[in-house]
Amino acid sequence: MLAYIVRRTAYGFVVVLGVLLLLFALFFLYAEPIEMARRAVGEKAPPEVLEQWVVNHGYDKPTWWNAESPADTMLVDHFRSMLTFDFGRSDADDSPILERIRTGMGPSLALTLPIFTFGVLLGVGLSLFVAYFRETYIDRMGVVLCVLGMSLSILLYIIGGQFLIGKTLRWFPISGFDTSPAVVLRFLALPVLVGLVEGLGGSVRFYRTVFIEETGRDYVRTARAKGCGDGRIMARHVLHNAMIPILTRVVVSIPFLFTGSLLLESFFGIPGLGSMMVDAIHGNDFATLRAMVYIGALLFIVAQILTDIAYTLVDPRVRLS
Amino acid sequence: MSLAEPHVISNIVVALLLAGAVAIFATARRSDLWRQAGRELIRRRPIAIVTITLFVCVALLDSVAWVGGGAGGGNALEQSRPRSVIDRMFAPDFKEKSYSAPLADVEFYGGADLTHPGSHLLGTDILGRDVLQLTLKGARVALLIGGLTSLIVIPLALLMGISAGYFGGRIDDIVFFVVSTLASIPTLLLLIALIMALGHGPVQVCVAMGVTGWVGFCRIVRGETFKLRELDYVQAARALGVSEVGIILRHILPNLMHLVVITFVLLFSGLVLSEAILSYLGIGINGSWGQMIDQARDELARDPIIWWNLVAASTALFALILSVNFVGDAVRDILDPKTLGERR
Numbered sequence: 001m002l003a004y005i006v007r008r009t010a011y012g013f014v015v016v017l018g019v020l021l022l023l024f025a026l027f028f029l030y031a032e033p034i035e036m037a038r039r040a041v042g043e044k045a046p047p048e049v050l051e052q053w054v055v056n057h058g059y060d061k062p063t064w065w066n067a068e069s070p071a072d073t074m075l076v077d078h079f080r081s082m083l084t085f086d087f088g089r090s091d092a093d094d095s096p097i098l099e100r101i102r103t104g105m106g107p108s109l110a111l112t113l114p115i116f117t118f119g120v121l122l123g124v125g126l127s128l129f130v131a132y133f134r135e136t137y138i139d140r141m142g143v144v145l146c147v148l149g150m151s152l153s154i155l156l157y158i159i160g161g162q163f164l165i166g167k168t169l170r171w172f173p174i175s176g177f178d179t180s181p182a183v184v185l186r187f188l189a190l191p192v193l194v195g196l197v198e199g200l201g202g203s204v205r206f207y208r209t210v211f212i213e214e215t216g217r218d219y220v221r222t223a224r225a226k227g228c229g230d231g232r233i234m235a236r237h238v239l240h241n242a243m244i245p246i247l248t249r250v251v252v253s254i255p256f257l258f259t260g261s262l263l264l265e266s267f268f269g270i271p272g273l274g275s276m277m278v279d280a281i282h283g284n285d286f287a288t289l290r291a292m293v294y295i296g297a298l299l300f301i302v303a304q305i306l307t308d309i310a311y312t313l314v315d316p317r318v319r320l321s
Numbered sequence: 322m323s324l325a326e327p328h329v330i331s332n333i334v335v336a337l338l339l340a341g342a343v344a345i346f347a348t349a350r351r352s353d354l355w356r357q358a359g360r361e362l363i364r365r366r367p368i369a370i371v372t373i374t375l376f377v378c379v380a381l382l383d384s385v386a387w388v389g390g391g392a393g394g395g396n397a398l399e400q401s402r403p404r405s406v407i408d409r410m411f412a413p414d415f416k417e418k419s420y421s422a423p424l425a426d427v428e429f430y431g432g433a434d435l436t437h438p439g440s441h442l443l444g445t446d447i448l449g450r451d452v453l454q455l456t457l458k459g460a461r462v463a464l465l466i467g468g469l470t471s472l473i474v475i476p477l478a479l480l481m482g483i484s485a486g487y488f489g490g491r492i493d494d495i496v497f498f499v500v501s502t503l504a505s506i507p508t509l510l511l512l513i514a515l516i517m518a519l520g521h522g523p524v525q526v527c528v529a530m531g532v533t534g535w536v537g538f539c540r541i542v543r544g545e546t547f548k549l550r551e552l553d554y555v556q557a558a559r560a561l562g563v564s565e566v567g568i569i570l571r572h573i574l575p576n577l578m579h580l581v582v583i584t585f586v587l588l589f590s591g592l593v594l595s596e597a598i599l600s601y602l603g604i605g606i607n608g609s610w611g612q613m614i615d616q617a618r619d620e621l622a623r624d625p626i627i628w629w630n631l632v633a634a635s636t637a638l639f640a641l642i643l644s645v646n647f648v649g650d651a652v653r654d655i656l657d658p659k660t661l662g663e664r665r
Contacts, residue, residue, distance in 0.1 A: 018502035026518035147650065151590070151643040153597040155614050156635050163621050255507055262509065263601060281513060281602050293514045297506040304505065 005309055012305045017079075019297045024078050027290050033059035036091065039284035057091060057287065087291040092283035097291050100276060105258060107177060108272030110188060111265060112257045115195040120250055123200060124239075127207035132234050134212055142204070149201025158267045161194040175269040191268040195261060203249070210245045214238045244315055251307040255299035328386045328403035335384040338468065358655050365651045369644035376460045376641050382406040383461040407457050412437065417449035423629050444629040446616070455613060456633045462609040463641060466527060466596050467589040473531030474538060474588065475581055481535070482542025483569060483577075487550055496543070503536045512595065516604045523606045526599065530592055538584045542577060549573050579656040586649040590642045597638065610638040 037053040038045065061074045081088055087097035130142035166174035172190040214220070215238055223233050258273065265274030273292065280288040349355040363370055386405040404413075417436055420429035426438040435441075443452040485496035503511065515529035549555060549572070558568050597611030605611050613634035620627035 014498070015501050015505050018498060019506060022502060022506075023514070026514055030518045147646050148643065151639055151646050153594055153611070153614065153635070153638060153642075155597055155601055155611065155618070156639075159614070159618050159621060159631070167621070263598060266601075277510075277513070278602060281517065281604065284517070286517065289514060289517060293506060293510045296510045300507055301505045 001312065004312065008305055008308055012301050015301055016298060019294065019301075020079055020082055023082075023290055023293060024075060027286050028059075028074050028078065033057075036284065036286055057089075082291075082294050088287060090280075090285050091287045092280070092285035097288055100288075101273065101291070101295065104271065104273040104276050106272075107270050108265065108274060109257060110184065111191055111195070111270055111272060112261060114188070114192045115199070115261075116253065116257055118192075118196055119199050119203060120246075122196065123203035124207055124246065126200070127204045127211060128234055128239065130204065131208050131211035131215065131238075132230065134215065142208070146201040146205040146208075149197075150205070152198075154198050154263055157194050157198040158263060161190060161197075162267070165190055165193070175267065177268075177270050187268070187270075191264045191270065195264050206249065207242075207246065210242045211238055214242050217241070244311065247310060247314065248307060251303045251310070252300075254303045255296055258295070258299055326403075328388075332385055332387075335381065339381070361655050362648070362651055365655075366648050369647040369651075372640060372644040373648065376644075377464065379407065379457050380461040380464040383408075383458050405458075407454070411451060411454050412440075415441075415451050415454065417441070417445045419445070419449050420447060420627055421445045421449075429627070443633045446613075446630050447620075452630055452633045455608070456610070456637050458608055459610040459613065459634065459637060460641070462523075462606055463593050463596075463638070465523065466530070466606065466609070467592050469524075469527040470530045470534060470592050471585050471588060473528065474535040475585065477531070478535040478538035478542055478584075479574070479577065479581070482539040483546050483573060485539075486543040486546025487565075487569060487573065493543075496539070500536050500539055500543075503533070504540075508533050509595070509598070512599070513602065513604070516599070521604055526596065526604070526606050530595065534588060534592065538580075538588070541580055541584070545577055545580060546573055549576055583649070583653050583656055586645060586652050590645045590649065593638070593642060610634040614638070 033054045037050040133139050176187050262274040265272045266278040383405045386403040388403045423444040481496050485493040519525040599605040600611030601615045617631035
């Protein structure tokens with residue numbers, strides 16, 4: 001068991017190194033430093049200013065190998081800064097990146113945590129309901145509604161939500177954010193609602209498939225034979241045995257809690273990490289993008305390791321093999 | 322006219338793709354199982370199939386373009402620009418100065434007379450372009466996203482997945498490492514990073530989507546090849562002295578084809594929806610429905626609101642994705658051996 005955890009973690013670390021190598025290839029080998037300077041400073045900036053920018057951000061160093069001092073290359077700098085979380089300054093406005101990530105995490109979590117929690121509860125609940133009525137009209141209606149919901153672009157959910165609830169009905173403000181908790185709730189209500197509804201179609205359909213597959217198993221027939229009611233079978237036996245696929249889906253979406261929802265934050269003016277990403281895209285801020293992608297990947301890798309370890313705790317079959 | 326003109330190249334690419342599609346279709350028709358599956362699909366989802374066919378026809382018509390030929394009117398610049406069949410269905414110079422409501426005779430703001438009164442079925446956008454024409458042209462972009470990306474994803478995933486699953490050992494280790502590295506970066510973040518590094522443009526966006534998209538399919542192919550490799554008929558072929566390449570082409574690949582079809586359909590809608598998100602972030606493809614929706618979001622804040630742009634683009638997007646999703650469900654049910662019994 002311990003050997004497995006150690007092996008799994010070691011492999012996770014190797015994958016982190018792979019991610020860093022990929023990011024290096026993308027942001028240092030492919031993108032020209034002088035071109036990045038031109039995008040960050042401005043098209044018409046004089047050459048001296050551009051060169052100064054390149055030197056300031058460390059893009060002038062040798063890429064792979066420096067004969068005079070081997071540790072002073074972009075490759076080494078990249079790995080060192082990422083692995084020690086010393087992300088340096090933004091390419092666009094020279095603000096410290098780590099500081100901004102720290103301040104942005106709160107608003108992001110305030111938005112994504114409710115969406116995540118209610119999303120899982122509502123998704124599992126509704127799909128249990130639909131699966132309970134399998135092969136009836138309720139089930140068929142449910143599936144059609146799910147497919148309809150999945151076919152709408154998230155842009156339409158946001159635009160529609162803002163227009164209908166924010167502008168026409170005036171239940172909640174269209175966008176904005178505040179530091180005082182009481183006001184923030186009013187601002188968060190609409191984006192949380194939109195995020196919840198947007199994800200529901202896909203998750204209900206996924207969980208439904210899982211539950212339907214489980215209801216075909218032998219233990220369900222046994223439970224029925226010994227006189228268990230349908231509702232009890234669903235709530236006790238099927239739900240318990242479906243925990244593995246549910247767990248996988250839940251854990252895999254944890255990193256998005258931190259990176260936030262790009263579109264929701266940007267549309268609703270929430271100053272979280274998602275907005276930060278969008279600003280970085282518009283400002284060609286490669287340093288910030290690199291840090292954000294790295295953090296997203298890191299969280300994802302940690303989450304996957306935790307899932308794999310959780311499997312061995314939940315499912316004896318995994319533990320024995 | 323030289324062969325290097327962009328519209329000539331695009332015409333040739335479309336012709337090649339069409340020839341490829343016809344060849345695949347003809348091959349599939351010869352097999353009884355595929356013909357049966359096709360008939361079953363049409364029986365189950367007639368409306369969705371017709372809708373998709375319509376979109377494909379519009380996209381094809383918009384892909385064939387040439388210069389000159391009865392453009393009439395217009396200035397010299399308009400004359401020298403290649404126009405597709407779809408463009409030629411509308412009057413040349415079918416433009417106004419700014420917004421006009423559907424079938425209106427006057428401009429939306431100001432009320433000046435239109436050049437083409439009462440003839441813009443879905444109105445015009447902020448630059449005075451006909452919304453119906455733009456919406457029809459969006460079909461080509463949507464199919465380009467799905468088609469071009471699939472051309473990258475499917476061969477790449479098949480190559481890597483089969484070699485990993487069939488040969489195992491060191492090759493499997495390398496492929497698995499590449500796959501887990503790519504899969505450990507959240508898709509949207511990787512997509513953004515790739516496009517920022519590669520640059521903006523339709524081909525770059527499709528390549529970026531291809532790089533993020535092949536990973537999942539590669540895993541499926543690898544697992545399935547792993548299973549197929551151990552089956553009796555593959556062992557028998559090996560004992561008879563069939564070469565490795567021969568076994569892969571004759572015995573492994575055909576048995577993965579149902580997965581290719583399922584993946585293609587399911588991948589398609591996801592790609593078109595992601596492009597809409599990229600459009601909002603300003604790194605999408607010009608002329609896509611996502612871009613139209615993105616432009617339209619400010620128009621709802623105006624008073625009185627301008628709705629036709631948003632409604633046209635989102636209806637087209639929704640209709641295509643919905644049809645593809647419905648077909649995808651049916652395709653999965655029909656081709657999945659696990660549910661084969663239920664069909665009868």
